[in-house]
């Protein structure tokens with residue numbers, strides 16, 4: 412190690428010490444009144460099947476009203492289409508190759524357990540922790556970091572204690588009455604397609620309790636700045652929602668997606684490796700029922716978002732609170748012949764993202780600009796006027812919040828692991844390019860302007876050779892290990 416490197420390491424350490432003392436000082440001083448609160452709401456396994464995203468059937472009146480006073484990002488992407496890798500990434504503002512979290516803990520069929528991001532980056536300051544260090548009260552209600560669902564409902568899940576002052580882990584009838592749930596694999600509810608049109612009220616369900624607890628926390632903390640993480644469990648399996656939400660959708664009228672030639676032959680193989688045995692050969696009626704249940708769970712979760720928004724209004728906090736709503740990854744509903752997550756197609760990688768709050772000039776607008784979940788942390792720090800750590804790997808979306816035509820990035824990245832090798836996808840304003848094990852196990856290129864359903868793989872088309880070479884190079888750069 413040369414002397415310059417020793418010097419820069421020493422400087423970096425001094426800076427960390429200085430930053431820590433500064434943070435400790437401001438914590439004691441308590442944040443000044445007038446600072447903006449944050450409500451960070453996440454749904455679990457939610458794709459963009461929402462009315463405000465143009466879906467013709469799915470009713471989301473409360474998210475529609477949030478979108479009407481915020482900016483809706485039409486092209487937002489997760490960095491990894493699985494709970495723990497995605498959540499570790501956006502909560503730390505760092506990408507999966509930095510957090511080194513590429514698996515869920517103890518995940519089904521996985522050879523080894525996932526590490527916690529603190530093993531690779533022990534001193535990282537998470538998003539809520541930054542607010543905490545600057546005098547905010549930070550609390551979590553429900554699922555913000557990984558939780559096994561439904562197994563760990565009511566516990567702390569795979570949490571990060573330094574992130575929070577207080578945590579709340581409600582548990583409702585959906586958990587207590589698991590034996591009533593219909594499932595494709597007996598006694599298995601979390602990883603498997605499963606659903607229940609439940610008896611009883613919204614308030615008896617876990618997500619109903621989460622909304623109620625969130626409002627209680629806001630009421631208790633209304634006089635001081637707070638960062639409140641509100642993590643709903645739906646529409647993750649089991650799709651449990653009160654009956655009235657199932658009645659909103661007629662399964663017989665649900666149109667199933669057509670499969671392309673590649674979907675039918677499952678080419679290239681790794682693109683379809685997320686398929687599970689029990690999901691193969693489902694009858695049309697069963698597929699329609701599963702989609703009805705997923706949509707019912709979305710409308711139920713939307714109603715709980717409504718309770719949080721109503722609470723903010725009633726407490727007079729709406730005008731001083733930044734509100735973010737998103738999901739940890741997208742979701743297939745038999746499109747491409749797939750269900751759930753863990754693919755690099757648009758449907759599994761794309762997420763809803765709505766950001767609202769005082770001072771957002773483009774309120775009510777939709778933006779086609781690319782955004783990534785890793786951008787949420789720098790955006791909230793920017794809007795709240797807090798100094799974000801320099802190592803964050805996303806960008807503030809503030810320019811887009813003021814002008815929906817502004818762009819802060821030309822590409823969004825998503826990656827996934829297939830046992831011994833990785834797949835990477837890059838999304839530009841027009842294309843999605845995917846490479847499996849550096850192309851050795853297949854490449855895919857879709858022109859989303861011409862082919863939004865990803866039916867024609869153009870990767871071997873000589874007319875697109877330049878585009879493929881350019882996007883391949885972007886992935887080579889993206890997938891290099893981060894050394895800082």
Ligand SMILES: [Ca+2]
Pocket residue numbers: 455456493494647739740
């Ligand atoms: Ca998830």
